[in-house]
Amino acid sequence: MSWTEGYVYEVDYTAGYFPELSALQTRWALASRGVRTRDLTRPSYLELGFGQGVSLAIHAAACPGSFWGTDFNPAQATTAEELVLASGSEARVLDASFAELAERDDVPQFDMVMLHGIWSWISPENRRVIVEIARKKLKPGGVFYVSYNVTPGWSPTVPLRHLLEVHSARAGTEAAGILNRLDAALDFAEKLGDAGSIYFKAHPRVFERLKKMKEKPRKYLAHELLNEEWHPMPFAQIVEELEPAKLSHATNATLLEQLDGLHLSAEGQALVAGISDVVLRETVRDFLTNAQFRRDYFVRGPRKLPTLVQGELLRAFRVVLAVDPKAISLEVKGSLGTAKLQESIYAPVIEALAAEGARPKSLAELERTAKGVSFGQLVQAVTVLLGKYNLYLVQEEADIERARPRTRALNRHLLDRARTSSDISFLASPVTGTGVAISRLDHLLLIARAEGKQTLTEWVDHAWQLLAVQNQRVMKEGKRLEPEDENKRELLLQAKDLEANRLPVFERLGVV
Secondary structure: OOOOOOOOOOOOOOOOOOHHHOHHHHHHHHHHOOEEOOOOOOOEEEEEOOOOOHHHHHHHHHOOOEEEEEOOOHHHHHHHHHHHHHHOOOOEEEOOOHHHHHHOOOOOOEEEEEEOOOHHHOOHHHHHHHHHHHHHHEEEEEEEEEEEEEOOOOHHHHHHHHHHHHHHHHOOOHHHOHHHHHHHHHHHHHHHHHOOOHHHHHOHHHHHHHHHHOOOOHHHHHHHHOOOOOOOEOHHHHHHHHHHHOEEEEEEOOHHHHOHHHOOOHHHHHHHHOOOOHHHHHHHHHHHHOOOEEEEEEEEOOEEOOHHHHHHHHHHOEEEEOOOHHHOOOEEEEOOEEEEOOHHHHHHHHHHHHHHHHOOEEHHHHHHHOOOOOHHHHHHHHHHHHHOOOEEEEOOHHHHHHHHHHHHHHHHHHHHHHOOOOOOOEEEOOOOOOEEEOOHHHHHHHHHHHOOOOOHHHHHHHHHHHHHHOOOOOEEOOEEOOOHHHHHHHHHHHHHHHHHHHHHHHHHOOOO
């Protein structure tokens, strides 16, 4: 077996940022569900399989604590190391497999062990190594985060994935490259459906899924579908596999997934509420929602927070608006479709958040100022607004000030990188300790601003020059604009919108 162990390495993994890996969001998710862990305010933190290292670098720059990460791919480790060095953080970036990491004697114990997009795409032996790392290196009361493909949602699509893998391996050639082999496999599968495949007739949603796959970035699909190892599994299996590390399920890490009212019918909610066993309850819930992907927090020895202590912890959390309050929609999407948010609750909360220049506020403050809203309603509203990315959690002031030099340095590096690449679409916030999504055009306009261009026309001219010299163009409604005047016209519209709406938020978050 080669060093890749069947994992796709010919193309880099996408450079995503994942808020579930944030220690602050982890603390909120667990506290709001009444789960007590060890102190995570300045965690010792290990990320396994960090990909391009965007989450690791942002958290190491923006948050208190000590950070370690490993990835077996040396190209990805190099990118992560560049990001860490740019920020000046002291994160340890390793180019090591999980087995190699497990054998090192210089690795400390951790409060948090986190892995995103790894579990379903590695061998059973590598999963056992991860469990052994957690068993030896995760402290009592520590948090283990894992995301994975889950059945029953993936079950009908397993044969399609097998077809794509077989076609890529047997009808394609190594010389064609993995992305070309993937395109050919997708086209072939679609022809099979058009030829009257009874499988696709029996599973029409799988054929619909195939068509949607063709719209997704090819690098993402290659890593998702063409690894030799690919193991969707039921929730009960991951619980069983993590048991040797003494890990117990604590809560779903996706904040909106914690709210059954968004995803289950009244009958489904009653059914789930009547099940005390966590494995059976989550299994039933996955059937009710046809879950395809889960993000879960496990804890090594979870305890229940006393109600009084839980209330004190939650009231101490601070939050800040992430968007213009006028832009917040009183709707939220769940498995059942779009749900209306109760205006009598959300309007006072949003008004309280927007008061005094939208400065950060604790839940204790919001409880006093959001008139007519109970504390339980406030906690749920904050959870929903966090899940919709209308809000961010806010760090302590001392931690914000310590992070500013590092996030400023990292963001300078990311803006410089954005001149020629759109792969990383985030900047680091010292206020929130997280990544903040930034569009490609906003990146280019912020580069102009950072280089001292003062007027919107100067921003537009500078951004256009960066695009034109690389034969790139503005995309509008999925179409590439070719004439210079059309590109500049669209850039000016984006610049005006940035200045009026997004720039005040970016400044509030310390991103610029």
